Amino acid sequence: MMIELTDSPFDPGALLTAFSKGRRETGAIATFTGLARAEEGATNILELEAYPGFTEAEIGRIAEQARTRFGLHDLAILHRVGKIAPGEPIVFVATAAGHRRAAFEACDFLMDYLKSAAPFWKKEHGPAGERWVEPTERDHADRERWS
Numbered sequence: 001m002m003i004e005l006t007d008s009p010f011d012p013g014a015l016l017t018a019f020s021k022g023r024r025e026t027g028a029i030a031t032f033t034g035l036a037r038a039e040e041g042a043t044n045i046l047e048l049e050a051y052p053g054f055t056e057a058e059i060g061r062i063a064e065q066a067r068t069r070f071g072l073h074d075l076a077i078l079h080r081v082g083k084i085a086p087g088e089p090i091v092f093v094a095t096a097a098g099h100r101r102a103a104f105e106a107c108d109f110l111m112d113y114l115k116s117a118a119p120f121w122k123k124e125h126g127p128a129g130e131r132w133v134e135p136t137e138r139d140h141a142d143r144e145r146w147s
Contacts, residue, residue, distance in 0.1 A: 001067065001075055003059050005050055007082035012092050019076050019094045026073050026096040030103035032111050038086035045125040046084045055119045062113045070106035072097050077110065079120070112143040 012033040020029055036046045063075055073096040080090045091114060095106040114120075116139040124131050 001060075001063060003056050003063060003077045005052065005056060005079050005081050007080070009088055010078060010080070010092065012089055015076065015078060015092050016094060019074075019096070023073070023096055025098070027098045028100040028103040029094060029096050030100070030107040031092065031094045032107050033089050034091040034111075036084045036086050036088050036090050039124070039126070043086065043124045043126045046086075046090070047123045047125060048079075048081045048084065048090070049121040049123075050079075050081050051119060058119050059114070062118075063110065066095070066106045066110050070095070070097060070102040070109070072102065072106055075106065075110070077114070079114065079118075081120075083125075109146055112139075112146060115139045116143040 012031070016029075016031055019031075023029070036043075038044070059077055059079075063077060066072060067075060075096065076092070076094040078092045080088070084090055091111075093107050093110050093114070095103045095110070097103040097106065116135040122133040124133055
């Protein structure tokens with residue numbers, strides 16, 4: 001299981017290739033790559049802050065729940081911190097399981113947590129200045145469906 005924060009751009013294709021290598025027991029790998037988007041006239045840079053060590057530990061706790069709940073063979077989460085330009089990857093999640101449904105659902109479960117409850121602080125920088133971004137009601141509702 002890999003859980004990592006990075007302040008450097010990353011290549012989701014290379015991560016998938018490395019994650020997939022030698023998986024003879026795995027019948028399915030599901031991935032999600034989140035990209036920073038430019039809100040029309042509003043966002044020039046997205047900035048994410050985290051507490052190193054604490055953030056990875058909290059993500060690890062949820063990742064272990066996903067491994068158990070969905071019977072995963074393995075999982076990987078790489079999340080950017082720092083300043084991120086529109087179009088750059090923010091997050092990469094990969095799940096490996098015996099069957100597709102478990103891989104898809106685990107990936108969805110992990111993203112719902114990362115989007116709504118993981119200990120990150122998100123700020124948008126744009127022409128009108130800076131603004132902190134909170135999870136939306138939809139983000140929280142997505143996470144609640146797993147309760």
